[in-house]
Amino acid sequence: xxxxxxxxxNIRQLSAxxxxxxxxxxxxxxxxxxxxxxxxxxxxxxxxxxxxxxxxARILKREAARRWKTGARNILLGNGSDEIxxxxxxxxxxxxxxxxxxxxxxxxxxxxxxxxxxGIPLDRDFDLSLDAMLRxxxxxxxxxxxxxxxxxxxxxxxxxxxxxxxxxxxxxxxVIDEAYYPFSSRKGMLPLLRDYKNALFMRxxxxxxxxxxxxxxxxxxxxxIEAVNRVRLPFNVNALSQRIAIQxxxxxxxxxxxxxxxxxxxxxxxxxxxxxxxxxxFPSEANFILFRVRNAPAIHKKLLKKxxxxxxxxxxxxxxxxxxxxxxEENDIFLEKIAEVLQ
Ligand code: PMP
Numbered sequence: 001x002x003x004x005x006x007x008x009x010n011i012r013q014l015s016a017x018x019x020x021x022x023x024x025x026x027x028x029x030x031x032x033x034x035x036x037x038x039x040x041x042x043x044x045x046x047x048x049x050x051x052x053x054x055x056x057a058r059i060l061k062r063e064a065a066r067r068w069k070t071g072a073r074n075i076l077l078g079n080g081s082d083e084i085x086x087x088x089x090x091x092x093x094x095x096x097x098x099x100x101x102x103x104x105x106x107x108x109x110x111x112x113x114x115x116x117x118x119g120i121p122l123d124r125d126f127d128l129s130l131d132a133m134l135r136x137x138x139x140x141x142x143x144x145x146x147x148x149x150x151x152x153x154x155x156x157x158x159x160x161x162x163x164x165x166x167x168x169x170x171x172x173x174x175v176i177d178e179a180y181y182p183f184s185s186r187k188g189m190l191p192l193l194r195d196y197k198n199a200l201f202m203r204x205x206x207x208x209x210x211x212x213x214x215x216x217x218x219x220x221x222x223x224x225i226e227a228v229n230r231v232r233l234p235f236n237v238n239a240l241s242q243r244i245a246i247q248x249x250x251x252x253x254x255x256x257x258x259x260x261x262x263x264x265x266x267x268x269x270x271x272x273x274x275x276x277x278x279x280x281x282f283p284s285e286a287n288f289i290l291f292r293v294r295n296a297p298a299i300h301k302k303l304l305k306k307x308x309x310x311x312x313x314x315x316x317x318x319x320x321x322x323x324x325x326x327x328x329e330e331n332d333i334f335l336e337k338i339a340e341v342l343q
Pocket of ligand 1: 030080082148204
């Protein structure tokens with residue numbers, strides 16, 4: 001039997017998303033938080049293993065809605081926001097439009113589902129190329145536009161006016177992926193929800209200390225939530241994750257302290273990297289920093305040999321590496337090792 005011949009055509013050309021576990025001393029490659037919250041695990045000791053979780057995750061939605069000043073009926077949960085991207089493209093289809101470079105899963109999932117993708121390069125400041133995007137909207141009539149703001153991997157927020165113009169001029173949906181908004185000075189665009197039915201928002205617990213839970217949020221008009229709910233798997237967020245996620249919202253001040261610490265460290269790492277002559281650093285509103293350096297892939301390898309794992313982004317942005325902000329100690333090690341490697 002030839003499995004390859006049985007595959008749908010669009011799957012034949014795909015390869016699996018590689019999230020390799022590379023052993024290292026300091027792990028700064030995946031935009032995770034360096035801070036753990038072991039005390040939150042205490043809340044799960046009375047969970048019944050034999051019962052399915054609440055399919056509607058009612059308590060978790062209520063807590064999230066309270067924090068974000070929206071309605072519980074405006075929220076749909078995903079097994080990470082990755083799953084929400086999957087659900088959105090399954091529900092509405094393509095073409096799927098996004099700026100490049102950006103988070104790779106928009107394109108990977110659209111292709112897996114067999115939908116057309118359109119990538120429009122960002123401008124020189126890594127902002128949206130509005131005219132080019134508007135032309136693509138007119139020509140291709142995308143059902144979905146994905147905007148990661150702050151953008152992964154460039155770290156900047158897109159201009160709000162440009163985002164608004166896109167929302168205004170498309171007949172499709174604009175998904176504003178706010179995975180990194182907790183680290184941004186702008187604090188998110190969620191209030192747009194009131195005036196625009198086609199503005200959708202994604203948020204996640206993955207960047208603020210809970211990547212292992214896999215909890216992502218779609219926040220949108222009720223009609224959109226109702227539509228996406230038709231394709232959502234019934235028990236997609238497990239009971240342990242729901243319970244811990246409720247604790248996250250109930251104890252947000254604790255999380256907030258770590259977010260502030262990460263932002264302070266980001267600004268320090270930015271200053272320190274900027275003082276190295278052979279590096280060009282891009283300003284960041286996220287929990288990572290993109291920088292340009294000659295021979296980026298070689299520098300990446302040399303850093304790993306010294307125990308520091310960061311991300312080689314040179315296939316997306318010329319000569320660039322992305323470092324996630326860690327604890328002050330981890331950042332010190334990174335700064336020390338990169339200085340050594342560049343000598
Ligand atoms: N959106 C962006 C912009 C991301 O960078 C990531 C994670 N790298 C995600 C979404 C996915 O987050 P989650 O862990 O919630 O699936």
